[in-house]
Amino acid sequence: MTARLVLHQADIARALTRISHEILESNRGASDLVLLGIPTRGATLARRIGAILAGIEPNSIAPGSGTVGFLDVTMYRDDLAKNPTRAPSPTQIPAGGIDGKTVVLVDDVLYSGRTIRAALDAISDLGRPRAVRLAVLVDRGHRELPIRADFVGKNLPTSQSERINVRLTEVDGVDEVTIEGGES
Amino acid sequence: MRHLLSTKGLTRDEAVMILDVAEDMADVAGREVKKLPALRGKTVVNLFFEDSTRTRISFEAAAKRLSADVINFSAKGSSVSKGESLKDTAQTLAAMGADAVVVRHQASGAPSVLAQSGWIDAGIVNAGDGTHEHPTQALLDAFTIRRRLHGASARGRDLDGVTVTIVGDILHSRVARSNVWLLTTLGARVHLVAPATLVPLGVGDWPVSVGYDLDDAIAGRPDVVMMLRIQAERMNAAFFPNAREYARQWGLGDERLALLPAASLVMHPGPMNRGLEISAQAADSARSTVLEQVANGVSIRMAVLYLLLSGASEGLG
Numbered sequence: 001m002t003a004r005l006v007l008h009q010a011d012i013a014r015a016l017t018r019i020s021h022e023i024l025e026s027n028r029g030a031s032d033l034v035l036l037g038i039p040t041r042g043a044t045l046a047r048r049i050g051a052i053l054a055g056i057e058p059n060s061i062a063p064g065s066g067t068v069g070f071l072d073v074t075m076y077r078d079d080l081a082k083n084p085t086r087a088p089s090p091t092q093i094p095a096g097g098i099d100g101k102t103v104v105l106v107d108d109v110l111y112s113g114r115t116i117r118a119a120l121d122a123i124s125d126l127g128r129p130r131a132v133r134l135a136v137l138v139d140r141g142h143r144e145l146p147i148r149a150d151f152v153g154k155n156l157p158t159s160q161s162e163r164i165n166v167r168l169t170e171v172d173g174v175d176e177v178t179i180e181g182g183e184s
Numbered sequence: 185m186r187h188l189l190s191t192k193g194l195t196r197d198e199a200v201m202i203l204d205v206a207e208d209m210a211d212v213a214g215r216e217v218k219k220l221p222a223l224r225g226k227t228v229v230n231l232f233f234e235d236s237t238r239t240r241i242s243f244e245a246a247a248k249r250l251s252a253d254v255i256n257f258s259a260k261g262s263s264v265s266k267g268e269s270l271k272d273t274a275q276t277l278a279a280m281g282a283d284a285v286v287v288r289h290q291a292s293g294a295p296s297v298l299a300q301s302g303w304i305d306a307g308i309v310n311a312g313d314g315t316h317e318h319p320t321q322a323l324l325d326a327f328t329i330r331r332r333l334h335g336a337s338a339r340g341r342d343l344d345g346v347t348v349t350i351v352g353d354i355l356h357s358r359v360a361r362s363n364v365w366l367l368t369t370l371g372a373r374v375h376l377v378a379p380a381t382l383v384p385l386g387v388g389d390w391p392v393s394v395g396y397d398l399d400d401a402i403a404g405r406p407d408v409v410m411m412l413r414i415q416a417e418r419m420n421a422a423f424f425p426n427a428r429e430y431a432r433q434w435g436l437g438d439e440r441l442a443l444l445p446a447a448s449l450v451m452h453p454g455p456m457n458r459g460l461e462i463s464a465q466a467a468d469s470a471r472s473t474v475l476e477q478v479a480n481g482v483s484i485r486m487a488v489l490y491l492l493l494s495g496a497s498e499g500l501g
Contacts, residue, residue: 072208075222075250075490085185085495087201088208090339125217 003165007154007177012137012168015153016045019135020052022151027102030057032130034101036071038119039089042107043070044170045137049106069093071105071126076118093126103129104151108166110136113147138177140164185491187299187308190317191366196342199370203327204339205487206480212249213483223252226283226493231273232311233259233289238454238478239311239321243286246485252493255282270294271303278304284493285309292316292358307492315356315418321453322362324484326370328473329408331480332449344371349401351434352412352461353423355382359453360412364390377401379434381423398434402443409444410451411436411462431460441466449473 007015027033030053037046050068074080074088105119116134123132135151140158156179158164163180167173185198194202212218228247230240240256247254257277259265264273270289277285284307287295292314299308312318329346330338348367354360354376367374374392376383387394395401402409414430424430431437436450441463444450450462450472458464467474 075220080222080494083495085491087205090208091211121221125219126215 003178003180005176005178006156007138009175012153012175012177015137016048017052019151019153020049020056023049023104023133023135024053024056026133026150030067032101033067034094034096034098034103034129035068035106036093036098036103036119036123037068037106038115039070039072040171041166041168042105043089044168045108045135046070046106047170049104049135067094071119071122073115073118073122076121078114078118091122097127098123098129099127100130102131102133104133104135106135108137108168109164110134110139110147110149110152111142111164113143113145116147117145137166138164187295187310188319188488188492189296189299189308189310191319191322191362191369192317194319194366194369196369196371199323199326199366200340200342202323202484202487202491203330205491206323206327206483207339209249209486209490210480210483212486213479219249219251221251222490223247223250223493226252227255227281228252228284228286228489228493229255229257229277229280229282229306230286230311231257231277231288233264233287233294234312235260236288236312238481239288242478242481243309243311243320243485243489245482246489249482250486250489252283252489255280270297271301274298274301274303278306282306284489286311288312290314309488309492312358314358315361316358317362317365318358319362319366320481320485320488321359322366323488324477324481325359325363325410325451325453326366327480327484328451328477329372329449331476332473333407342370343367346372346408347375347404347406348372348408348410349375349377349404349406350410350412351377351398351401351436353382353414353418354378354387354412355384355423356415356418357412363410364392368392375401375404375406377434379424379430398436398440399443402440405445406448408449408451409436410453411456411466413453413455414457414461427460435459435461435463436466437463438465441469441471444471446471451477454478 035046037043046068070092072089072091074086133150136149137153139152140156162182165178167176169175244254286309288311294313295310350360368391376394452474
């Protein structure tokens, strides 16, 4: 099966930089901002966006300050009974908590929207943020729930038989997004 | 994992995975909403043929934190006291739609009979059977040791090189058996200390060393000293002259506590006989993990129930 390369390393870097600016623009700065990445690759992306934000606004975000966290949604999924058992990954919330903050959920691919539904449930068990936004690297369509991303790296119209692979250096050794399969 | 019947069959990776999932479950205890929706709509039956308070409420708390429904069934005052067989009890529970059955039974092997008989199609968790095994107790002990030794970086690690001395009634202790298998699987070195009358016959085949003198064992500076309860209900022969003699020879009293390295952990599965196998000072010292063991028990049992009950029936391992 052939895999078609749709985003190179530079494309991913540019998309994340743009998303970071958009987050700062819509939040009017970096105050009360919490990035929550959904493991595995969403967590990596959240870490990268956090680093870019600190570079853009070094005065309002001290380097290494706790604005980036990780939110595991395994326990909140609606397909737990249908798939093999999944081991959860750690959830790590920044020390300041999420009450009254603007939470930006970060994930790699937005597809059915069910992961984000689970994440919203998980957030409501952790506290009450002022607002929740959603940032994704790739939006591939085919939503099954009324969920929409606020910040999108790239819209990729796909067919449901295709597969999107997001690979990131920290996890997979290379930065790229490919499409596999399709009308074969 | 379909059932959890013993720790003997667990591989190192499976054991580490259970401990890692328990770390995530422990995080839930510190949150505002101490509940996860993972087992919504599942039914867990606590089937207790033997008296137990802490294990039963620990399983009950674990199941409830995962949003499962819990039914408690104790043999006293139930159909069992009217002479119902294990088979009929199991089939009754199956007819009620139990997804998991937590079994404590005075007969060794009762949980594995339930798991293999086909009377009931539910995950079986052994919560202590006779003098055979008590796997969740061993898992929570390993979890407690790992957390104390490695702290926040405990995930993914085993107990390589940790020295554990288990003291007391090894003969009747299912806790000791489960701990021997699990701790050695995780890489720890286990030393048993007991009166010669309370050492089981086949101990030569176990992956442990055996001694009869607690002072010698303490001089060896173990990382962990685990005191076992003298089980009055199983003391049906003259295993030792009397309680005072036992306390002097094999109890962790104040003098022995002072000789123990400051970093060593003092563990006890509870309920404690203060003044017999453990002195009040040892039980209440900062080195004692007794209350942590209780708290960690809920996390471990949440992890086990989650791994058994979530996922399509084949699941992991």
